[in-house]
Amino acid sequence: MKGRVISAHGRHYSVELENGQTRHCYTRGKKTGLCVGDYVLIKPQGADEGSIEQTLERQNLLYRSDEMRSKQFAANVDQLLIVVATEPVFSEDLTARALTGAWSAGIEPVILLNKCDLTQGLDRALETLQIYRELDVPIINCSIFEPETLKQTLLPLLKNKTSLLLGQSGMGKSSILNVLIPNAKAHTQEHSVALGTGKHTTTSTRLYHLPSQEGCLIDSPGFQAFGLHHLNQTDIANGFPEFKEHIESCRFYNCTHLHEPGCGVLTALAQGKISRKRHELYERILLENQSAQRY
Ligand SMILES: Nc1nc2c(ncn2[C@@H]2O[C@H](COP(=O)(O)OP(=O)(O)O)[C@@H](O)[C@H]2O)c(=O)[nH]1
Ligand SMILES: [Mg+2]
Ligand SMILES: [Zn+2]
Structure with a gap:
């Protein structure tokens, strides 16, 4: 049965099948390196489990790597949504690296400038982003306190695509996700209750479907580094x-x-x-x- 990995925890994966069912799957033997967004073939086991038999060829893979380790963000991504905010101040270097990573992987980047309701940092943020505007990167201003406008602006962009939300923590990735996909909130909260952290910080990458149209969004934890050591x-x-x-x-x-x-x-x-x-x-x-x- 064909499916798509929607979340990954160690060697355990949630795989959503074409019929809509989600199964808890594991890999056998030494096979690792699967990530959210991968298309796989599974052998069903019992009512809701399965083993992953094969990973189908990837259209692309976004990842980062430094001396210590490499980390896969997601596979088969059409569009990278880089989330920055008017405050706290975002890192120019990380933003630039995320763009480079996207372009070298053949993924279209879009920058979401969130928290535009906090106008104090707005001019500075726009000035920092000017360089990317000149490179024709779409820059979209938004605020989760204008949910209707946010939906009207973003939904057409997300239609029929897999988009990955990426950015430093605290920029509002999960908040944007929750406006677009209200169901996602319950999931994040359940997860943080299960972990006993009490916080709503995103700790793992997960793929969600848009409720009103085709297309999916992948939420990811924040990152503090974006090494590109895998690139020649x-x-x-x-x-x-x-x-x-x-x-x-x-x-x-x-x-x-x-x-x-x-x-x-x-x-x-x-x-x-x-x-x-x-x-x-x-x-x-x-x-x-x-x-x-x-x-
Ligand atoms: N003022 C304002 N605060 C926001 C906005 N979006 C998110 N926040 C707040 O920023 C904090 C971090 O948001 P979160 O979605 O967890 O960020 P993430 O780490 O990127 O997923 C939370 O306290 C949110 O309530 C926004 O548009 N305006
Ligand atoms: Mg988050
Ligand atoms: Zn030259």
Whole structure:
């Protein structure tokens, strides 16, 4: 039976079948590395269990990795919703890395600027995001205190797609999810009661269906780091779509766009067509990866 992984806890997975039933499934043997969003074939066991026999080919996988570990966010994602807020101040570096991760994995990013009801931090946030607006990333202002507007703006964007909510904790990912999918709230609360934490912090990734139309949303815990050690130089450059047209005029096919003569990217940088901040980020990610690969 074919299904999709909607949540993962260690080697235990909830798999939703095409007939709508959810089964508790486990993997046999050494097979690991499954994540939320994966399509799988299972062998049903008993009334509501099953074993995962096969993972179907992934359209894409969003993950992060650093020296210590790598973490999969989700698979088969059409759209990444990067949630930032007017307050607390969000990290520019993490936002930029999430965008690079999305672009290099072939996932369309959208930025949700949440808590627009808190107007104090609004101008600063818009200023920080200007650089992405110039890169044609859609930036959507929202507030959970304007639930109807939020639904009207977001629902058309989510139709027939799998979208992943990603961002630092406290930005409002779960709150946005709860406006769009009121059922999700019960689930998060049940989970935090079961864990005895009493808090409503999201501790695991889970896929939910939109109630009013086709499409699903994946909620994820906040992240504090977004290493991109799994990317090679070309992947990293692909994470900077504004470099693309300039790379075509690089003299060397294996140009790293850091110091080579005749580099189209460096020329564009000198002409102010590429932002210095973005090129610095590119350099930072590239150098991190090169030093990691020396070990
Ligand atoms: N003022 C305001 N507060 C919000 C908004 N969205 C979320 N919050 C608050 O921000 C805090 C963190 O929200 P939560 O959804 O748990 O963030 P998450 O960690 O990204 O999932 C909670 O106290 C929410 O009530 C918003 O649009 N406006
Ligand atoms: Mg949350
Ligand atoms: Zn170059």
